[in-house]
Amino acid sequence: MKNGLEDVIAAETQLSDVDGEAGRLIIRGVSLDHLVADATYEGVAALLLDGLMERSFAEAQLRDWLAKARTGVFDHIKAADAALLALPPVDAMRALIARLPDGEDFDTALRLLAAPAVFLPAILRLQRGEKPIAPDASLPQAADILRMLTGKMPTREQTAALDAYLVTISDHGLNASTFASRVIASTQAGLTSSVLAALSALKGPLHGGAPGPVLDMLDAIGTAENAGPWLGAALDRGERLMGFGHRIYRVRDPRADALKGALKPLIASGQVDSARSALAEAVEAAALAILKARKPDRPLDVNVEFYTALLLETLGFPRQAFTGVFAIGRTVGWLAHAREQALDGRLIRPRSVYIGPLPAAA
Structure with missing residues (x-):
């Protein structure tokens, strides 16, 4: 037994490899430095989800579908009442995501990729007394996030910087939130449930709060x-x-x-x-x-x-929203791991070692 499951192998994955000794991160066979130099958010999302959904797609197709999905989830902002807006941004975002339908299909995955990108900017604007800005389906995800946050079209450098961030944190082995997503997926609970579990793990200060x-x-x-x-x-x-x-x-x-x-x-x-x-x-x-x-x-x-x-x-994000921005980028990794685990079909059920008292001898 190892406390914290350190060095315990709990899954086989084709998604990412973290080599702590060499300081190397590989995502689907591509090193991080090459990904950051060449890929957009939509590109790394297409890479991670390739072969795990019921349909195949290219980066350009995913960009179009994701843009439409952002428009589709914007209506859920109406549910952001005063009680919800009194919560920290990541908790308010989680509450809105919990209203989305659950399922294992590609449309569910698209909604979950789009929702954090739409909900977080809207929540931040509402919390400072401003009107939410509707998505622009002509823009890629990174540019639209910044536009919905600030109300201004971002510069090329700003969009590239956010793209680089979203690509960089898209997946990172079997960390706490990703493991949570795989545990839930192994029960066949659905992608929305997996993302909500992962988001709950992420908000802990030992994982996503630094x-x-x-x-x-x-x-x-x-x-x-x-x-x-x-x-x-x-x-x-x-x-x-x-x-x-x-x-x-x-x-x-x-x-x-x-x-x-x-x-x-x-x-x-x-x-x-x-x-x-x-x-x-x-x-x-x-x-x-x-x-x-x-x-x-x-x-x-x-x-x-x-x-x-x-x-x-x-880029204009307040520090209390940083965990929420991380979730925007990491959701695709959670979804990919959830699908990989669901396709494996086996329930995750480790054992524990009992160290409590034993019954008194008769």
């Missing part, structure tokens, strides 16, 4: 000159440095480099606060130096949350 606190840390540090002293004092207090270290990766998280690269066109075109980006670079350098000095036998490097925080802040 990008926002990275910004809190940057705010507290304030200046590049204060990075070293602040980080050292935090470690002296026994605090964790947000955005550093990962349970799987023993080297640098490849997703961190992908997102750092996605920020470069925004920085070059003046669409990122230069002081903010300089602070992030200084904090990264100082943290790596301090961690190496204090924990030489325990490799701790930048993880995906560090540059996720800067990228999503730059």
Whole structure:
């Protein structure tokens, strides 16, 4: 038995491979660096779902169908009453997704891919007293998300950056939320049920809740000159440095480099606060130096949350919505794993070891 099921093999998958020793992520036979360079959200979605649904399709077809699905789910925003809008964005989004029909078919999958992309921007606008913006079926998913969030057509660099983020976090092995989706799928409960279970796991701070606190840390540090002293004092207090270290990766998280690269066109075109980006670079350098000095036998490097925080802040998402944005990108991975598990047809039913008291002898 291993606590946390660490290193336990619980599934065979053709979807993604995470090599923590080499710092490598492969999705359907394609390395992450190639995917981020060439793929859009629709492209990686088509790649992940290929062969798992009842129909085959190309990226262009999926883009058209997904655009229509966004328009179709927008009507559910009417259910966002005051009680729902008082919830954190990810909880409000989950409540709206729970209203969608359940099933195993492709139309259900399309609704689930479209719903988070529509619901989150609408919820954020309603929570700040603004009117939701209807989807534009002529746009790809990333561009439409930003338009529905801000009310303005995004720049080419902004759309490319969000696409890169959605591609980067589309799938990542058998993490907690993905495992939850597979467990539910193994009961034949349906795709909506699987996504709701995964979303519930994602909101936990040990899984999907770290990008926002990275910004809190940057705010507290304030200046590049204060990075070293602040980080050292935090470690002296026994605090964790947000955005550093990962349970799987023993080297640098490849997703961190992908997102750092996605920020470069925004920085070059003046669409990122230069002081903010300089602070992030200084904090990264100082943290790596301090961690190496204090924990030489325990490799701790930048993880995906560090540059996720800067990228999503730059694109206009408030930090309380970061978990919801992650869900927009990861839903396709949850769906692919749910379908893969459902097609396997076997119920996931591990055993436990009883360590409680035994009955008294007669």
